[in-house]
Amino acid sequence: MNKHIRAFVVPVIAVVVFLAFWEWLVWFNGWPRFKMAAPSDLPPAFERHWPLFLSMGWQTLWRTVVGLFLAVLFGTLLGMIMGFSRTMRDALYPLLVGFNAIPKATVVPIVALMFVGQHDFNTVLLAFMISFFPIAVSVSIGLSTLEPEYRDILRSLGASQATIFWKIALPKTLPEFFGALKVAVTLAFIGTNLMEIVSPHGRGLGALFDSGRTNSDFPLMFAVLIALAFLGIVLYYIVVALEKIFAGWAERAPG
């Protein structure tokens, strides 16, 4: 009992203390609105732009989720290819690392120019490009490090490769997969926002942020940050919940 109360109360207190400190900092320094926003400025900002927050937030959300979904499909497929074939791993790994090393901010203008006008497409594309890497790597490592005995247990009974994959390789990779998915969900979110901010086309929370910036509307900009944080947290904990369902067995008992 006590434990549950603590798990809830402690974070709430931490957040309240943080907001109070922030409010105090702004008040103490006497920062004007065009320089810094205080927590007390946020509710009015949300209220003023509420319909915008809803529609823009939805756009950011669905594009992130679609990008992430594609990243999961493609990353898993790539990971399987690299996990099962030594040759393919040797061939693809340097390419993949090189691609991942490119800062994605530099890719934004290129993608924006290539697919000019196709805002949904290029935003989803960026979310996808930035987030498939950890998934591919984790799946390939999970598959290639499977101890041979695990295979042998089923193979010695005449099981097919597909059976071994479904019964052993896939479930055994799930903890690594979800670990990577937690990273990927955050990355996809960054990808979406990067495209929305750098290549403004009036859609998504990134665009709302940009309009706040052009008007030096600090309360609006901070409200967008809070909204982004909120969406990011929601997505993250959806992944955590899925992990609990599908890979809960991998959790070590506390203590």
Add this chain to the structure above:
Amino acid sequence: MVSDQRGVGCAGDTGFGGGMQNLIEIKGVKHAYQTDAGPLPVLDGLEISVPEGGFVAVVGPSGCGKSTLTRLIAGLMKPDEGEVWLHGEKVKGPRSTVGMAFQNPVLLEWRTILKNVLLPLEIVPSKLSRKQAEDRARFLLSLVGLEGFEDKRPSELSGGMRQRASLCRALIHQPDVLILDEPFGALDAFTREDLWQTMHRVKEREPFTGVLITHDLRESIFLADQVVVLSGRPARTQYVLDVPSSGPRTLEDLYTAVAAEQLNILRHQIQIAQGRSTAGEGAA
């Protein structure tokens, strides 16, 4: 009194032609791994035969090819030369009449112990209904002393208990041949002796023909009725020691003069195997 010991090359009991009375026949098996540094010969003319219901222990220097041998018997690999016969049939690939357990118990963490034990029945066609299969799994688990742990996860079990569960999984589909590759190697001495006795109990209730790889000489003479010593890599059959027994064995038997002499012979043979890889003929 120590029973008949013989070096290989003396007339074996391998019947020619018709009567294939041995359940496992390994005839002139040679195998080499292809590595970056060229072929690595591992087995060089192995001869082992195990009669039905027999239990042979294979000992030999580390890295001499014992695990390779188990993979050949299980049909996971094909030998370069020579043949492996099971039940009068040449082994061409994996077959469901084989059960395996390794030093690493490789239980699936996301399954309960019961579901782990039942795993082979999801691959091997079985006459058992779901209920019968479950009853059989429960019976095996109680036989090895894991009653009450059916619904636990592997992570909740000790190393010895996991090894017991792994043994049950190897037996669930009633294999003719049980292949054990250093199954007790990672356990402490007391747990290991406990499991030896469990093995005897299991063999009484669930007859099988066994091949046990081990590096523990006491284990080999306690469990097996024949101990095969392999030479260093590339391995060949260097020496065969028969370990006859009258009635059930007890741990006390390991401290008799007979056992001491058997252990001495085996130790001597292992030293030869470690020293010169081709020596060993006509020892003792």
